[in-house]
Amino acid sequence: MKEQLQNIEASAKEELSKVSDIKTLEDLRVRFLGKKGELTAILKQMGKLSAEERPVIGQLANKVRGDIEAALTARRDELKSKAEEMRLKAETLDVTLPGKKQKIGRAHPLDVTLEQVEEVFLGMGFDIVEGPEVETDHYCFEALNMPKHHPARDTQDTFYINENVLLRTQTSSVQIRTMENRKPPIRIISPGRVYRSDAVDATHSPLFHQIEGLVIDKGITMADLKGTLELLMKRLYGEETQVRFRPHHFPYTEPSAEVDLMCFNCHGKGCSMCKQEGWVELLGSGMVHPKVLEECGIDPEVYSGFAFGIGLERITMGRYSINDMRLLYENDMRFLEQF
Numbered sequence: 001m002k003e004q005l006q007n008i009e010a011s012a013k014e015e016l017s018k019v020s021d022i023k024t025l026e027d028l029r030v031r032f033l034g035k036k037g038e039l040t041a042i043l044k045q046m047g048k049l050s051a052e053e054r055p056v057i058g059q060l061a062n063k064v065r066g067d068i069e070a071a072l073t074a075r076r077d078e079l080k081s082k083a084e085e086m087r088l089k090a091e092t093l094d095v096t097l098p099g100k101k102q103k104i105g106r107a108h109p110l111d112v113t114l115e116q117v118e119e120v121f122l123g124m125g126f127d128i129v130e131g132p133e134v135e136t137d138h139y140c141f142e143a144l145n146m147p148k149h150h151p152a153r154d155t156q157d158t159f160y161i162n163e164n165v166l167l168r169t170q171t172s173s174v175q176i177r178t179m180e181n182r183k184p185p186i187r188i189i190s191p192g193r194v195y196r197s198d199a200v201d202a203t204h205s206p207l208f209h210q211i212e213g214l215v216i217d218k219g220i221t222m223a224d225l226k227g228t229l230e231l232l233m234k235r236l237y238g239e240e241t242q243v244r245f246r247p248h249h250f251p252y253t254e255p256s257a258e259v260d261l262m263c264f265n266c267h268g269k270g271c272s273m274c275k276q277e278g279w280v281e282l283l284g285s286g287m288v289h290p291k292v293l294e295e296c297g298i299d300p301e302v303y304s305g306f307a308f309g310i311g312l313e314r315i316t317m318g319r320y321s322i323n324d325m326r327l328l329y330e331n332d333m334r335f336l337e338q339f
């Protein structure tokens with residue numbers, strides 16, 4: 001019997017060393033220590049023993065039970081910590097790693113400026129209208145009082161599709177289209193792309209953007225033109241902004257004026273940013289020429305109006321002190337991320 005007990009202990013320990021999961025371990029506990037287990041079966045035979053043998057075997061049986069129990073518990077702990085270790089290894093989430101930053105896009109500086117200009121004019125009751133970029137000679141030049149061979153055309157050489165169809169050189173074409181389609185009062189701005197056959201440099205590009213403005217009503221004067229454009233400039237460049245209206249000539253306005261902004265760098269003294277002028281030219285404007293009104297079926301004796309054309313690149317470059325126009329088209333993230 002002593003031998004039997006020792007065999008049970010030995011085989012229990014051997015089986016335990018092979019166990020690799022908790023479920024099998026529990027089965028072993030039942031097999032060796034359970035009510036119908038191997039140890040119990042032997043103890044049931046204790047009655048057959050002599051009075052001297054009984055306490056000896058009893059003691060041994062208790063020791064074997066204790067040993068097996070201890071071995072079971074130890075193996076159980078071992079399996080548990082192994083399982084935990086595996087679980088941690090399998091888990092790839094490392095909360096100490098730095099997070100992945102999501103890059104958020106941002107508006108291009110030209111779009112930011114355009115949106116602000118639109119906001120100012122929408123606030124004054126203007127509509128935003130668009131016109132075609134592929135335009136006829138009529139709308140781009142002829143109807144703007146620039147007949148064929150007019151010298152003013154020289155400054156706006158462009159890409160011709162044929163003799164009468166071209167890429168528009170100015171958004172002023174939309175003035176004519178609007179006056180043909182709408183009755184006064186008219187208050188519109190028209191942003192869009194324009195084209196000229198210019199070589200690319202720091203201040204020129206064959207494609208750039210303008211914002212055209214047109215107001216036609218009874219009793220519109222140069223004072224309205226000045227007030228409107230001054231307000232726009234203050235909104236774009238700040239309340240302290242100073243502008244000046246300088247006499248100029250455009251075939252489709254009379255009188256005409258260019259609008260300059262006092263150099264924000266030197267405040268009118270002259271520096272390298274304003275080419276020593278103290279002022280930076282921003283846009284062309286004027287009172288719509290009576291002949292242009294008449295061509296569009298608007299009676300110049302009853303109605304008058306003003307118009308202007310702003311270079312979007314130019315006012316954007318001024319606002320952000322950008323000294324090379326090409327930066328606006330290169331889509332270099334190092335540049336664009338600064339806005």
Ligand code: DAH
Pocket residue numbers: 169170171172212213250252253283284285286287306307308309310
């Ligand atoms: N079209 C002119 C240009 O491209 C800008 C301009 C001047 C537009 C006077 C106008 C205007 O509407 O009245 O340089």
